[in-house]
Amino acid sequence: MTRRHNRTRAERGIPEATVARLPVYLRALHSLQERGVVTVSSEELAAAAGVNSAKLRKDLSHLGSYGTRGVGYEVDYLIYQISRELGLTQDWVVAIIGVGNLGRALAGYGGFASRGFRVAALLDADPAVVGAEIAGLTVRHIDELERVIDEHGVSIAVIATPASAAQALCDRVVAAGVTSVLNFAPVVLSVPEGVEVRKVDLSIELQILAFHEQRKAGGPGESAADDWSKGLSGHGDGPRRERPPGTSEYIEAVEA
Amino acid sequence: MTRRHNRTRAERGIPEATVARLPVYLRALHSLQERGVVTVSSEELAAAAGVNSAKLRKDLSHLGSYGTRGVGYEVDYLIYQISRELGLTQDWVVAIIGVGNLGRALAGYGGFASRGFRVAALLDADPAVVGAEIAGLTVRHIDELERVIDEHGVSIAVIATPASAAQALCDRVVAAGVTSVLNFAPVVLSVPEGVEVRKVDLSIELQILAFHEQRKAGGPGESAADDWSKGLSGHGDGPRRERPPGTSEYIEAVEA
């Protein structure tokens, strides 16, 4: 009964799952707005956003009571409320670190600026890239990282360098005061508490797709090559489970 | 007691949350392997993957009992098992649709091939791009989509076109037999049951970061300009929630 430590609570808190969906609603709303729609019901908006309508209503209810029963939600008003909740009514200054294939694509992407994200700086270590002008910005040398962050008031760092450099660069931007990082490098970044890291990992997405694709095709290890010679490390060969990965329906634990 | 229809169950089923983490474990394991590590404990591997060790053990237990108590997991063996479960022991043929900034970056990315994903085709609608050779492949015209899918036995389609074209292209690849789609366009794709879609949306990631960044700074609408004229539709002004929002910087549709 001693309601002691309410760790992760926070009455003011919007569930993380909801936060992740708000941008989707926002996009759908903008699309409706462009088409001149003034009012939308939860059912319609949910369909446009690809979610359950009850979920949508519950999500929106976390921001307040902005709907009108019997009518629906006013598009403009809702756009404003969601934008405000997400912090899109102010500009966020972004720096892209690593101007390779991916960094270049990001730098030239219009979808950022349109939502209040301003790419203010590009940084790289390669002398062949530093100094070049890309998407209207001159690439700065990575040595200037701290100065650039301070100069522009960068609040979000995008890391698009090889994995090997990511953690060190992450440490530097965090030390320089940045508390939000978007990471494209295939590594798990470790950061102190209070710093938010989100990662985008194409390779993982593909692997998840592969898993489901394989499942549809009839489970793993369909080929007979189900054996693991186990000839590697020179452990004794004796007391080893010879469980050959047994996919589901195979022999199991025949430990004689 | 009548354990009848276990809809979404499936005794053979690995939880989705687990599937999403397996690639992370795999990456950590490869890293350990390169460093010559032979055996790893759940504690160490969990640290490397950035998760709780109990979670890791439970995840792995879904694949089978591949650990040794008092010792840990054998790196090579575990890599093999996870790879097999994810379907990475076979090759998956990928087609990239839309060879713009992003498509180009993806085409030239080495991280795909290294895990059993083979980019076999690039397609685009722009005559200026069709026929060009990128990353060793000749860009085909989008009209040939169905033929290309069939020719190469494409099983995963990556959509990197503008949002406006995404749904139509998705419909076409699905009609052509593809059941796995990785979507970069900022739209919610609707697909028939049995088709798996995963989306990567940078804009959403940034907005989530912005939300947390704003929260740290003291919640939304920090300015006092919390008014929303609400002068829109001529509803009575009486029974109106007077929840005011409306930051200064945008009056909207004040059609008196």
Next chain:
DNA sequence: AGACGTTTGTGAACACGCGCACAAAGTCAC
């Protein structure tokens, strides 16, 4: 062989998110 330290695999409690279903609240027609 037996005791000891280590680490897995998992039962159980807990937290979170989802979706149904419905009362309350509003609109609209007359």
Next chain:
DNA sequence: GTGACTTTGTGCGCGTGTTCACAAACGTCT
């Protein structure tokens, strides 16, 4: 004003995912 209809906001049960904590299993050392 009244009644019928529409749609929101939410209480509730359910399933999924996370974490703790511990017995059982294993290797090692004596």
